[in-house]
Amino acid sequence: MTGPKRYSNQAYRRLRAVKRFGLYAGVAIVLAYMLFPYYWAIISSTKSRASLYSFSLLPSLDFSNYISLFNNPIFMGAIVNSAIVAFSSSLISLIISLLAAYALGRLHFPVSRIILICVLMISVFPQVVVLSGMFEVIGWLDFYNRPAALIFSYLLLILPFTTWVLTSFIRDLPTELEEAALIDGCSRIRILTHVLLPLMGPAIASTGLLAFILAWNEFLFALTFILTDENRTVPVAIGLLTGSSRYEYPFGQIMAASVTVTLPLLILVLIFQRKIVAGLTAGAVKG
Amino acid sequence: MASVTLKEVSKSFGAYDVLRSIDLTIDDGEFVVFVGPSGCGKSTLLRVIAGLVPVSSGDVFIGGEQVTDVPASKRGVAFVFQTYALYPHMNVARNISFALETARMARNEIRQRLTKVADMLKIRHLLDRKPKQLSGGQRQRVAIGRALVSQPQLFLFDEPLSNLDADLRMEMRFEIAKLHAEISTTMIYVTHDQTEAMTLADRIVILNHGRIEQIGSPRELYDRPVNRFVAGFLGSPRMNFAPVSFDVSSMSLLGPKGFAFEGRLVGDAQPATLGLRPEALRIVKAQIPRSIQGIFERVEDLGYEQIAYVRLTEDLVWTVRSADPLPDHAAGQPVGLAWQTKDLYLFDDAGMRVDVLAATEPFAIEQS
Amino acid sequence: MQNRETRIAWYFLLPLLVALAAVALWPLGRNIYFSFTNAFLDNPTDYSFVGLENFATVIEDPVFWGAVKNTMIFTLVSVTLETLLGLAVALLLHRAFAGRGLVRAAILVPWAMPMVVSAKIWEWMFNDQFGLINKALIWLGFLDKGIAWTADPSLILGTIIFIDVWVTTPFMVLLILAGLQLIPEEIYEAAEVSGVPAWKRLWSITLPLAAPAIGVAVLFRTLDALRMFDLSYVIAANSENAMTMSIYARDQLIGFQDLGVGSAASTWVFLIVGLVAILIVSVLRLDRNTT
Ligand SMILES: Nc1ncnc2c1ncn2[C@@H]1O[C@H](COP(=O)(O)OP(=O)(O)O)[C@@H](O)[C@H]1O
Ligand SMILES: [Mg+2]
Numbered sequence: 001m002t003g004p005k006r007y008s009n010q011a012y013r014r015l016r017a018v019k020r021f022g023l024y025a026g027v028a029i030v031l032a033y034m035l036f037p038y039y040w041a042i043i044s045s046t047k048s049r050a051s052l053y054s055f056s057l058l059p060s061l062d063f064s065n066y067i068s069l070f071n072n073p074i075f076m077g078a079i080v081n082s083a084i085v086a087f088s089s090s091l092i093s094l095i096i097s098l099l100a101a102y103a104l105g106r107l108h109f110p111v112s113r114i115i116l117i118c119v120l121m122i123s124v125f126p127q128v129v130v131l132s133g134m135f136e137v138i139g140w141l142d143f144y145n146r147p148a149a150l151i152f153s154y155l156l157l158i159l160p161f162t163t164w165v166l167t168s169f170i171r172d173l174p175t176e177l178e179e180a181a182l183i184d185g186c187s188r189i190r191i192l193t194h195v196l197l198p199l200m201g202p203a204i205a206s207t208g209l210l211a212f213i214l215a216w217n218e219f220l221f222a223l224t225f226i227l228t229d230e231n232r233t234v235p236v237a238i239g240l241l242t243g244s245s246r247y248e249y250p251f252g253q254i255m256a257a258s259v260t261v262t263l264p265l266l267i268l269v270l271i272f273q274r275k276i277v278a279g280l281t282a283g284a285v286k287g
Numbered sequence: 288m289a290s291v292t293l294k295e296v297s298k299s300f301g302a303y304d305v306l307r308s309i310d311l312t313i314d315d316g317e318f319v320v321f322v323g324p325s326g327c328g329k330s331t332l333l334r335v336i337a338g339l340v341p342v343s344s345g346d347v348f349i350g351g352e353q354v355t356d357v358p359a360s361k362r363g364v365a366f367v368f369q370t371y372a373l374y375p376h377m378n379v380a381r382n383i384s385f386a387l388e389t390a391r392m393a394r395n396e397i398r399q400r401l402t403k404v405a406d407m408l409k410i411r412h413l414l415d416r417k418p419k420q421l422s423g424g425q426r427q428r429v430a431i432g433r434a435l436v437s438q439p440q441l442f443l444f445d446e447p448l449s450n451l452d453a454d455l456r457m458e459m460r461f462e463i464a465k466l467h468a469e470i471s472t473t474m475i476y477v478t479h480d481q482t483e484a485m486t487l488a489d490r491i492v493i494l495n496h497g498r499i500e501q502i503g504s505p506r507e508l509y510d511r512p513v514n515r516f517v518a519g520f521l522g523s524p525r526m527n528f529a530p531v532s533f534d535v536s537s538m539s540l541l542g543p544k545g546f547a548f549e550g551r552l553v554g555d556a557q558p559a560t561l562g563l564r565p566e567a568l569r570i571v572k573a574q575i576p577r578s579i580q581g582i583f584e585r586v587e588d589l590g591y592e593q594i595a596y597v598r599l600t601e602d603l604v605w606t607v608r609s610a611d612p613l614p615d616h617a618a619g620q621p622v623g624l625a626w627q628t629k630d631l632y633l634f635d636d637a638g639m640r641v642d643v644l645a646a647t648e649p650f651a652i653e654q655s
Numbered sequence: 656m657q658n659r660e661t662r663i664a665w666y667f668l669l670p671l672l673v674a675l676a677a678v679a680l681w682p683l684g685r686n687i688y689f690s691f692t693n694a695f696l697d698n699p700t701d702y703s704f705v706g707l708e709n710f711a712t713v714i715e716d717p718v719f720w721g722a723v724k725n726t727m728i729f730t731l732v733s734v735t736l737e738t739l740l741g742l743a744v745a746l747l748l749h750r751a752f753a754g755r756g757l758v759r760a761a762i763l764v765p766w767a768m769p770m771v772v773s774a775k776i777w778e779w780m781f782n783d784q785f786g787l788i789n790k791a792l793i794w795l796g797f798l799d800k801g802i803a804w805t806a807d808p809s810l811i812l813g814t815i816i817f818i819d820v821w822v823t824t825p826f827m828v829l830l831i832l833a834g835l836q837l838i839p840e841e842i843y844e845a846a847e848v849s850g851v852p853a854w855k856r857l858w859s860i861t862l863p864l865a866a867p868a869i870g871v872a873v874l875f876r877t878l879d880a881l882r883m884f885d886l887s888y889v890i891a892a893n894s895e896n897a898m899t900m901s902i903y904a905r906d907q908l909i910g911f912q913d914l915g916v917g918s919a920a921s922t923w924v925f926l927i928v929g930l931v932a933i934l935i936v937s938v939l940r941l942d943r944n945t946t
Contacts, residue, residue, distance in 0.1 A: 026747045027758055034762045034825065040787060041776045100671035107664040115668065122679045124875070124932070126882035128901040129925045132689050132908055132918045133682025136699060156678040163671060176372035179339045184386035184437070185360035188663050194385075198376040217769035219885035220901070224909055235771040239889050251779050258772040269767045273760035280826070281833035341660075358659075 038262075045255035065256035074229050075257060078237035082261075085147050085233060086215035089154035090208050096155075097163040098204070102192050104163070105170035106178065116167065123160030127220055130156065138225055149225040150233065154218060158211045165210070165279045169203040170196065206275035209268055216265065234261045289350030289363070289440040289473055290315045291336060296345035298331055298497075305331045307497045308345070313475065313490075315350075318467050320484040321477045322520070323494035329477045332494065333443050336475065338362050349441060362441075365434030369446040371426045373418040373433075380405075380414040383432045404432045424455045431466070442474040448483065460486060481521055485509075493517050515638040518562050524594060526562045526632070527605040533557055540633075542649070544599050546579040550646035552633065559636035565608035567630035570595060570616075571623040577648040578623030581605070583616040597624060625649075683925075689918035696912040709919030713907075719920065721895055722903035723927070725812060725887075729899065730880040733816045733823075738873055740820065741827025746861070748828065749835045759832070766825040774889040777818045781805050808896040815890055815897055819883070827872055834868020835861070870939045877935060881928045900924045 047054070048062040069075055104112045134153055143149035173196060181191045197204075222233045232240075238257050241250065269276060291313040298306040305328045313319050321329045334340040336347060338359035347355045354362050373382050380401060381388075387397045405411040408428045418426055427447060434442060444463070448456045464487055467474055478484055484491050485505045493500040493508065493516075500520075501513045512518035519525050531540045539547045540558060552558065571578050581597040584604065595607040595616075605624065607613075616622060628646045635641050690709055694702035713719050748759055765773060780787050781804040789801035804814045838861065846856050862869075884901040891897035898906075904924055908917025 023747070023750055023752055027752060030744050030747065031758060031761060033821070034765055037773075037776050037780060037821070038764055038768070040780060044779065096670040096674055099667045103664040103667035107660050107667070109661055109664040112664070115672075119671075119675070122675060124878040124928075125683075126901055126921075126924050126928055128882065128884065128904045129686055129921045130679060130682035131686070131905060131921060132914055133685030134678070135696070135908075136685055137677065137682060139699075153678060155674050159671065159674055159678075174370060174372065176368040176370050177374065179334070179337075179359070179366065180368065180372040180374075180433070181385075182339060182359045183337065183364065183366050184433075185389045188667070190389065195374055213767055217771075219769070219771055219888070220905070223888075224905065235769045235885070238769075238775060239771045239885075251782070251785070254775050255779065258768075258775055262768045262772055265767055266764055269763050270760045273756070273763065276763070277759070277829055277833070280829055356659075 041255045041258050044252060045259050047252060049252060065252040066260070069253055069256050069260065074232070075237055075241075077230050078232050078234045079261065081147055081231060082216055082234040085150045085154065086212045088147075088151045089158055089215045090211035092151070093155060093158040093162045093211055094166075094204065094208055097159055097166050098192070098197075100163050101166035101170050102188070102196070105167040106175075107188075116164070119160045119163050122156070123164070127156070131220075131224060134221075135225075144225065145227040145231055147231060150215075150218075150222055153221045153225060154215045157214050157218060157221075161214065162207055162211050165207050166200075166203070169200060169207070169279075173199060202272075202275050203279070206272045206279045209272055210276060210279055213265055213269075216261075290348075291441065291473065291475070292348040292351075293336070294346040294348070296332075296335060296342050296347065298328075298335060298340065298343045305497050306335065309497075309499060311492065311499065311502070313473060316471045316473055318474045318476065318487060318489045319492060320488035320490075321475065321492045321494055322479060322481060322484040323500075324520075325479055327494045328497040329479075329494055330445050333366075333445050333475060333477050336441075337364050337366050337443050339366075363439050364441045364443055365437055365439035367430050367434050367442070367444045367447045369449055371418070371430040371450075373426060373429055375418050378415050378417055379410065379421070379429050379432075382418070382429060383436050386433070386437045400436050400438075404436045407435070408432050423451050424459065427451065427459055431463075435466075435470075440472065442472055444474065444476040446478055447476075449478070449480065463487065481523065485521070493520060495520075512632075512640060514640055515560060515562070515634045518632060518634070518640065522564055524565050524606040524608065526564050527568070528560050528562050529599065529603060529605075531558055531561045531633070537652070539652075541652070542579065543603060544579055544581070545652055546649040547652045548628075548647045548649045550631075550633070551644040553642040553644055556635045556641040558633040558641055560634040560638075562632035562634065563605075563626055563630060565594070565606045567626050568605065568607040569625050570597070570607055570609075570613060571625050573621040573623050575623055575625075577650065578625040579649050580651075581622055581624055583618060583620045583622045585618055586613055586616070597622060686918045686921055689914050690922045692915050694914040696908065696914050696917075699914055702915070705915065709915045710923070712916050713920045713923055718895060718898070719900075719903055719923075722898045722900050725897060726881060726883070726899045726901075728812060729816060729819070729883065729887075730877055733819045734873060734876050734880055736816070736820045737824050737827045737876060738869065740824050741831055741872070742869065744824065744828045745831035745835060746857070749832060759829075762825045762828060764825075765822050768822075770822065770885040771889050773818060773822050774886055777814075777821070778805055778890060781814060805890055808894065811891050811894055811897045815886055818890070819880070819886055822886075823876060823879075827876060830872035830875075831865060831869055834865040834872075837868070838864045874932070874935050874939065878928060878932055881931060882924075900927070 043057065043059050045065050046059040046061055046063065047056075048060065048064055051060050051062070103109060104116055134156075138144050138149045138152065141148070141152065143152055177195055177199075178191055181195045186194065217235060218233075219235045219239065222236045223239075226232055226236065229237075238254060238261070241254055241257065291311075293309050293311040296306060296309040297304065309332060321332060323329050331340060335342055336349075338347075338354065338357060338361075342355060345355075346353060349362055349364070374385065377385065383404060384397045384401050387400065401414075402411070405414060408431060410425065410428050410432060413421060413425055413429070418429070421429065430447070447463075448459050451459060460483060463476075467487075476483070476487060488505055490502060490504055491508055492502050495516055501508055501517045503511075508517060509521055512521070515528070519528070529543055531542050534541045534547070537547065539549045540561075541547050542561070550558075570583075573580060579599070581599045584596040584598050586593055586595045591610070593609050593611075593613050595609070595613055596604050597607060598604050607624070625648070628643075628648055631643055631646055633641050633643055689699075691704055691706060692702040693705045693709075744762070748755065748762075781789075783789060783801045783803040783806065786801065786804075788804070789798065792798040793801065802810065804810050842860060842864075843856060846860060851859075882901050883899050884905070887897045887899050888902055900920075901924065904917055904920040906917075907913050907920050911917070
């Protein structure tokens, strides 16, 4: 053997064990960093007012925060509003962008590239830039201070994203399937509904979930276009939750609210994890 | 049942010309095979005929009718894809009957046709399965069933067997030939496998760089290739080539290894390349007259035939194919190669074959 | 046949184009239009043209420049930290270990939460009296007395950057991981067999091959950071020390009801973001051409 010195087999075995340990230690640190704050929120939400300041790392299983939260009509109303707004805007976006994605991803069509780039540009420009114009349009439509205002304005957030992701999913389906369907006499819309759509189930579910999350989490439009408490969505409701004075800031209750509005989504995200990652990275990696 | 005519069909993707002015007529009931190296435009040509790819210019006629702008579903064609393209979410029965269902055919008629096709292809027991639960050969049968059920006037196959292993490929090749004999519908079949082309075709169309090089029966193409490309494409191992030049002083053709022969050609063509098929060559003892000299390199014994490699010059190795066992030669041993003059092909500097009226066997000359 | 396909394509695209025109192009156009007027939000139909006056008002306002400065610092620091941290975590999670899929899913948690919720959780952890962080730092002996992380003007931007890094690193990790997964394993095996040391494999193989993915991720994150609104708004309320460009523009528009100046401020934001986008894209292009 020439070159650098070679150690004994045992030394290499030990080195490998050390590396292995380092890997798991690193993963543990990353997990702690990413998850601990949420864990702490859960812990804090189950503590009574008195024990809230005790720094115990274990939950104390006091659900008074949740009970008072669920008895708060404004917060429960916000959950309903958020669900309506997020569901409607995601559904509308999915339908519109599925049609568009089929044209952009499949039909040979000269300007499709330009349209895709425009869509991408719209998805990155600052929302505050359309605020005044959107205000006016919402006024004309008589949507101001109604959930409809948010359903409408969230299209700006969601449509570019769903269009981009679905286009890339459609491009991944084999062209031959579609050619076979064309020869079988299918119209374009029938190809979309009977051949492509059944194959895109998981893709659509995960794209829809991401769209739902985008809408569920939105803050700026929800803050601006909704005036009264009973029409608020969850993020704004939490943002505006305050106690009777600065010193009675209801942290326990805020943590309970935070856990309540995120837990269902987090569970869905974990279930759809694989497809979600594909959706999030679809455009970015290939484009 | 229909004839197919292409008139000056061209297709470009952007600036890239995939098909260049294709003229072709296929008779009713014919089995025509398109072959050519990969990327030469075979699939594109087939898709143009199917109506899946629009032409850039030119006209397509099926059954004598102009169909250039008619959509695929209205051309009465069926297409079998290399990847089968079965709908993964539908079972076999629905895959096969989807076209009929789309055309809103009556349910019992659909069932009748389905049963008939399933019996014909012996896939009746598979009707409830999803494509995922089928083997490659079974998928292939389903794909053919899907094509058959709509009773097309023209079948198009795009490398239907290339995803199958060797045994199955042979079996399915036989089945397709039988199918054609049975229903005698016009079929166009794309492949890059010359065995499939030679065995299935009534006529072969050889494509290269988006152009038709030659059209003809398998025999015609093998015996009388119009040019060097066709001569080299058909046959395995491929034809041996060597550059030759015309020597004015001796009025003979000079090969690269100090051999020459006299030949009389049709017209005043200038040959630039000679060609000899591997089976036309015989290995003889070194230095015997009427042979050319080379170095024996190695032999491959396939059991039913042997292929020997003989080096003529630094960068020229010829293959010799023989059904009989070759005498034992050590690597590096000098040997001679001989052939009969009727087996000689000559090509001019544009690669076109020139007819040989008469030629002598090779003889050695002084090397200058 | 080609024309028919193009026509069908337009039908399929029509809903998208109409929707985007209604929610993006038209409002954007109106925003620019209002920038040149003295309209007020309470009666937006009664206005006259004032030329470039609103644009001048905005750039003469020191608060605006403060917001620009905050946004730039926030973007530069947080995107840099996220990229480095994201790269490190991606390299770690790219290795094979038991439960890798689960871990990759778990790191999505901060990203999937509403920014408001993240802000509240961290506000609680950073609380000056009852926050876990002060408690831990005191217990470890780094501090004698809790720090008001979210109230102290000199700390607030740093705190916001810290929270943003926590929230958006998962996104960075995912994009970089996707880039890493495109690199064929054989390349590493070849390098390992021929004795290329680990650091060199990282520097000469991984980074150059993952560079396009990292570049795209940085571009997206930068543009996203430049429009940041919710985190600062929730944590810092009205503090000028953490005011971003988006908050400034919205304040003019909604807070002061000044449609003209607010629109002009938004237009400035649009121009600045556009400029940065062009800069980054051209830098990425340059890179691509030289390698
Ligand atoms: N939709 C398309 N867009 C651009 N180029 C294409 C397209 N389809 C085929 N080509 C190109 O046309 C050439 C011929 O393709 P094809 O007909 O599939 O070849 P073959 O089937 O003979 O292998 C190839 O170089 C291919 O890259
Ligand atoms: Mg092909």
